[in-house]
Amino acid sequence: MAAPGFPAGDFLVLDGVARHYGTVAAVRDVSVRVAQGEFLGLLGPSGCGKTTTLQMIAGFETPSAGTIRLEGRDLAAIPANRRNIGLVFQSYALFPHMTVAENVAFGLEMRRIPKPERTERVRRALDLVHLSHLAGRFPRQMSGGQQQRVALARALVIEPRLLLLDEPLSNLDAKLREEMQVELREVQKRVGVTTILVTHDQNEAMALCDRVAVMQAGSIVQIDEPWRAYDAPADAFVADFLGRSNRLPVRAAKGMAQVGGHAFALPEPLAQARGEITLAIRPERLRIRAAQEAGLPGRVHSRVFLGGFWLVRVDTAAGDMMVMVQNTGTPPAAEGEAVTLDWDPHSLRRMDAAAPEPIQGPIQAPVAAPARGAA
Amino acid sequence: MSRSRFAPAALSAPALLTMGAVLLVPLVSVAVLSFRGFDFDKGILPVWSLANYAELANDGLFHEVMARTFRIATIVTVLCIAVGVPEAIIIHRMAPRWRGLMLLVVVGPLLVSVVVRTFGWMVLLGTNGLINQGLDWIGVPGTPFRLMYTELAIILGLVHVMVPLVVLAVWASLGRLDPALARAAESLGAGRVAVFRRVVLPNIMPGILAGALMVFCLSASAFATPQMLGGRRLKVAASMTYTEFLNTLNWPLGAAVAVLLLLAILAATLLWTGLVERRALRRLGVG
Numbered sequence: 001m002a003a004p005g006f007p008a009g010d011f012l013v014l015d016g017v018a019r020h021y022g023t024v025a026a027v028r029d030v031s032v033r034v035a036q037g038e039f040l041g042l043l044g045p046s047g048c049g050k051t052t053t054l055q056m057i058a059g060f061e062t063p064s065a066g067t068i069r070l071e072g073r074d075l076a077a078i079p080a081n082r083r084n085i086g087l088v089f090q091s092y093a094l095f096p097h098m099t100v101a102e103n104v105a106f107g108l109e110m111r112r113i114p115k116p117e118r119t120e121r122v123r124r125a126l127d128l129v130h131l132s133h134l135a136g137r138f139p140r141q142m143s144g145g146q147q148q149r150v151a152l153a154r155a156l157v158i159e160p161r162l163l164l165l166d167e168p169l170s171n172l173d174a175k176l177r178e179e180m181q182v183e184l185r186e187v188q189k190r191v192g193v194t195t196i197l198v199t200h201d202q203n204e205a206m207a208l209c210d211r212v213a214v215m216q217a218g219s220i221v222q223i224d225e226p227w228r229a230y231d232a233p234a235d236a237f238v239a240d241f242l243g244r245s246n247r248l249p250v251r252a253a254k255g256m257a258q259v260g261g262h263a264f265a266l267p268e269p270l271a272q273a274r275g276e277i278t279l280a281i282r283p284e285r286l287r288i289r290a291a292q293e294a295g296l297p298g299r300v301h302s303r304v305f306l307g308g309f310w311l312v313r314v315d316t317a318a319g320d321m322m323v324m325v326q327n328t329g330t331p332p333a334a335e336g337e338a339v340t341l342d343w344d345p346h347s348l349r350r351m352d353a354a355a356p357e358p359i360q361g362p363i364q365a366p367v368a369a370p371a372r373g374a375a
Numbered sequence: 376m377s378r379s380r381f382a383p384a385a386l387s388a389p390a391l392l393t394m395g396a397v398l399l400v401p402l403v404s405v406a407v408l409s410f411r412g413f414d415f416d417k418g419i420l421p422v423w424s425l426a427n428y429a430e431l432a433n434d435g436l437f438h439e440v441m442a443r444t445f446r447i448a449t450i451v452t453v454l455c456i457a458v459g460v461p462e463a464i465i466i467h468r469m470a471p472r473w474r475g476l477m478l479l480v481v482v483g484p485l486l487v488s489v490v491v492r493t494f495g496w497m498v499l500l501g502t503n504g505l506i507n508q509g510l511d512w513i514g515v516p517g518t519p520f521r522l523m524y525t526e527l528a529i530i531l532g533l534v535h536v537m538v539p540l541v542v543l544a545v546w547a548s549l550g551r552l553d554p555a556l557a558r559a560a561e562s563l564g565a566g567r568v569a570v571f572r573r574v575v576l577p578n579i580m581p582g583i584l585a586g587a588l589m590v591f592c593l594s595a596s597a598f599a600t601p602q603m604l605g606g607r608r609l610k611v612a613a614s615m616t617y618t619e620f621l622n623t624l625n626w627p628l629g630a631a632v633a634v635l636l637l638l639a640i641l642a643a644t645l646l647w648t649g650l651v652e653r654r655a656l657r658r659l660g661v662g
Contacts, residue, residue, distance in 0.1 A: 060558055080561045087562040093555035097577040106573070107563030158563060 010069070011036040011194055012057070012162060017066035018218075019052050026052040028218035030066070039188055039195045041205035041226075044215035045241070050198045053215075054164050057196065059083050070161060081110075083162075086155030086193070090167040092147045094139035100126070100150050101135040107158035125157035128187060145176045152184070156191055163188070163195040169204060181207050202242045206230065214238050230282075236351045239280050246286065246321045247351065248279040260317025262296040267345045278351045283324040285347035288312065288332055288339050295340030296321075300333045314341060402637075409630035419626060427631035437615070437632065441639070444612040447526060448595035451533045455590045458534065459541025460583055464575075466542070467549045481542050489536060493603045496532045497523065500604070524606035532600040537593060541586035548582030577655075584652045588644060595640050612636040 012034040019027040027049040034040050042050040055061040057068055059080030068075045075083060094103050104125050108118045126132045129149035139147055148168060155163060168184070169177045185208050188195050199205050205212045206226035213223040214237075222234035226242075233239035250257040252273040257266050266273060289295050298316035310325040310332050321341060325332045333339045409427055412420035431437045466477045484492060499505050500522040507519040522528055552575065560574045598613040605611065610618065612632060619629030 058558075058562060060561075080558075081564050081566055083562075084564075085562060087559060089555045089559060091553055091555050093553055093559035095556060095560070095574055095578075106560065106565075110564035110569060154559075154563070 010034075011038070011071060012196075013067075013069045014053070014057075015067050015069070017053065017056060017063045017068060019049070019056060019061055020064040025218050027056070027063075030215075030218075030220055032213055032220060032223060034194060034196070036194055037192050039185070039197065039208060039210045041209035041212040042196060042198045042215060043200070043202060043205040043212045043241070045200055048215040049218040050200075050215050051166060054166055054196065054198045057162070058085055058087055058164055084158065084160050086158060086160030086163045088148075088151045088155050088163070088165045088168045090170055092139070092151040092171075094147055094150055094154070096139055098138075099135065100131065100137050100139070100142070103139065103150055104154045104157050107154065111158065121157055125153040128156065128190070129153045129183075144172050145180060148172065148180060149183075152187065156187070156193065160193060163193045165195065165197040167199055168197070170199070170201065177204070184208060206242070212242075214241060216241075233349065236280070239349065239351060243282065244322060245280045245282050245349075248281060248318050248348070250277060250279055250318075251275070252277050260296050262294070262340075264345055267348065270348065270350055273350065279348045280351040281343055281347050281349070283311070283322040284309075285343055286321060286323040287342045288314070288323055288325060289342045291338040291340060293340050293342070295342040297338070297340050300335050300337045300339060302335055303332060305331075314339060316341060405630045406634055408627055409634045411627040411630075413625050413627045418624075427628050428635075430628065431631055431635065440610050440612055440615050441635070443526065443609070444595055444636070445639070445643075447529055447533065447601070447611065448591050450530055451537060451594040452587050452591045454530070454534045455537045455541045456583060456587055459538045459586060460545055460579075462538070463542045463545035463549060467546065478542075478546070482539050484535060485539050489599045490603070492535065493532055493600050496528065496535070496604060500528050500531070523604065524609055526605070526609065528604040529601045529609070529611070532604045533594050533597055536597075536600060537590040540589050540593070541583070544586030544589065545579055545582040548579040552578050580655045581652070584647075584655055588647055588652070591647075592640055592644060595643070596636065612639075 010033050012032075014030050014032045017027060017030045018025065030049070030053055032040070042053060044050050052061055056063050057075070059075065059078065063076075070083070070085075095106065098106065101122055104122045105118050108121060113121070122135070123132060126135055129152055131146060131149055131153065134142065134146065139150065142150070148171075151168070165184075169180050172180060181204060188208075197205065197208055202212075209226060211223055212226050212229055213220045214229060214234075215221065216237050222229055222238050224232070229238060230242045233242060239245045248259060250259045252258075252266060252270070252275060255266050255271040256263055257270075257273075257277075257279070270279075291297065296316050296318060298314040298321065301313040301315045301320065303310050303312040305327075307327070309327050312323045312325055312332055314321045314323060323341065408419075410423050410425070412422045412424050412426060414420055462481065466474055466481065469477060497504070501507070502519045502521070502523065504522070506522060510520070511518040556574050556578070557570050560570045565573065596613055597611070598617065601609070601611040602614045602617070605614070613636065616629045616632045616636070619625050619632060623629075
């Protein structure tokens with residue numbers, strides 16, 4: 001995944017895009033470059049401006065500032081119905097009075113594609129999403145997942161330059177959502193269409209996207225490959241939004257840190273830190289050791305079995321720590337048991353520094369992570 | 376088991392009995408009355424005959440009145456759709472704070488008595504009414520025009536009364552329309568006209584058809600507006616019934632007119648729902 005083989009290029013470029021409603025800024029300043037064939041996720045909590053950004057790309061909203069270029073062409077003068085951009089809506093927005101085949105054919109009809117070719121392309125699009133056998137059904141006679149696939153086929157049949165997905169899976173139940181994630185990713189790979197996904201679900205974004213752009217309050221905080229954003233979050237917001245993390249307030253001096261009577265060496269990027277600082281560590285990077293071993297002492301507060309792993313909460317002098325323990329057949333320390341917590345110092349990130357500049361992760365990034373420990 | 380089977384019937388019995396008493400009994404007695412004989416000296420005769428229907432079948436005036444009634448109802452329906460559908464769509468697109476106000480303005484006329492509203496039209500349409508005065512003032516030759524006691528006056532008055540019904544019916548179906556549908560169509564390459572014709576219109580069709588049916592039935596059976604704006608000469612079926620009952624005192628003949636009007640409206644309704652509405656609804660999966 002590190003250096004995906006996209007042809008380098010600025011297929012879609014958003015440059016300083018903003019959208020104001022009166023004095024309220026829904027989107028402050030979004031700049032992003034998307035390569036051809038890339039699957040980019042716009043990720044953020046509701047109200048962060050991700051949907052407005054998508055609407056501006058689609059042509060349903062006009063930017064108050066900035067430019068959007070698709071293949072070098074400024075989209076500003078092109079109305080939504082001439083942009084040739086495929087859209088999948090959260091509500092699917094299938095035409096209720098048309099059959100599946102008619103829904104899919106609609107975009108081709110608008111393009112005045114002759115009937116025989118239309119029929120053939122509709123058939124191929126439905127094949128792509130495994131729905132050929134339901135071509136004569138009406139949307140209301142189908143399940144959510146099937147409607148979702150019709151919406152995808154309808155957006156793809158016009159061979160769009162760009163595919164925009166607006167929370168496409170959020171109306172599906174958990175199991176179906178996972179299946180659809182796999183299918184969506186497969187279809188996108190096969191068709192090779194440049195895709196932008198808007199979602200508030202970090203798992204969905206991480207599972208589907210080549211890169212994620214994490215948005216907060218109308219701006220992009222970090223753009224990176226999912227694993228990189230997860231492992232090297234630009235700031236506390238990204239760290240908390242992409243999965244969970246524990247806070248570790250420590251006293252640092254001379255390359256060493258101390259917390260709750262436990263002293264450990266700080267790794268290279270953090271060695272210069274002085275005084276009271278806050279470090280963060282992911283739950284899966286913490287290890288539970290027997291009480292007498294070296295580490296941060298604590299007591300198991302609760303443990304929850306989640307199938308593949310256990311989620312253990314440990315009370316320590318540094319506060320409540322969440323630990324993810326892989327299920328290897330033996331239950332971890334029981335509630336009330338005294339334990340110590342141990343970690344690889346390289347798993348620590350500094351979190352209290354002034355918010356760093358947004359990281360523009362290069363598409364063809366060097367394999368070695370440049371942005372580690374953004375402090 | 377038996378409880379759940381009989382409970383619905385038992386629970387709806389009071390309402391059914393009330394409806395039966397206030398609707399069915401008068402209807403049946405009117406129908407019975409229409410088969411009675413009539414004599415100017417003796418009044419209603421206790422006989423069974425089809426004489427009233429035979430008389431109406433050969434009565435040129437009755438044919439004229441029925442033709443006028445349904446002509447007016449048809450024109451009013453068409454005009455109400457032509458005005459009400461765009462009106463509903465425009466209001467629906469307004470900013471929320473204007474939307475509520477405008478809807479109130481549209482529904483407002485329903486809150487005023489038909490008689491009062493019709494008097495308003497009489498003031499406007501009279502020989503010395505505002506419209507003629509205005510036309511005279513701007514120098515239109517040939518004033519005053521005869522506007523009162525014409526079919527035009529009846530149609531104007533009825534359209535004014537009926538338009539809110541279409542607006543409300545269409546409003547309801549617009550509310551059920553997913554706003555993303557129009558955007559989806561646009562993203563697929565549809566221009567404004569195509570979005571409306573291919574996506575919006577088919578989805579609000581049930582509202583339009585229901586509104587049309589309501590307007591047609593109410594216009595065909597309207598009494599007050601045609602009576603006041605059409606005057607004594609320009610009769611419609613409802614006012615003819617009234618005249619037979621209260622002026623000629625020939626109740627059986629009036630009853631026959633009423634029965635025929637009811638049957639004609641019923642036939643038109645069944646034809647409409649059977650041929651037009653059901654097809655549109657089935658397409659949308661509501662029928």
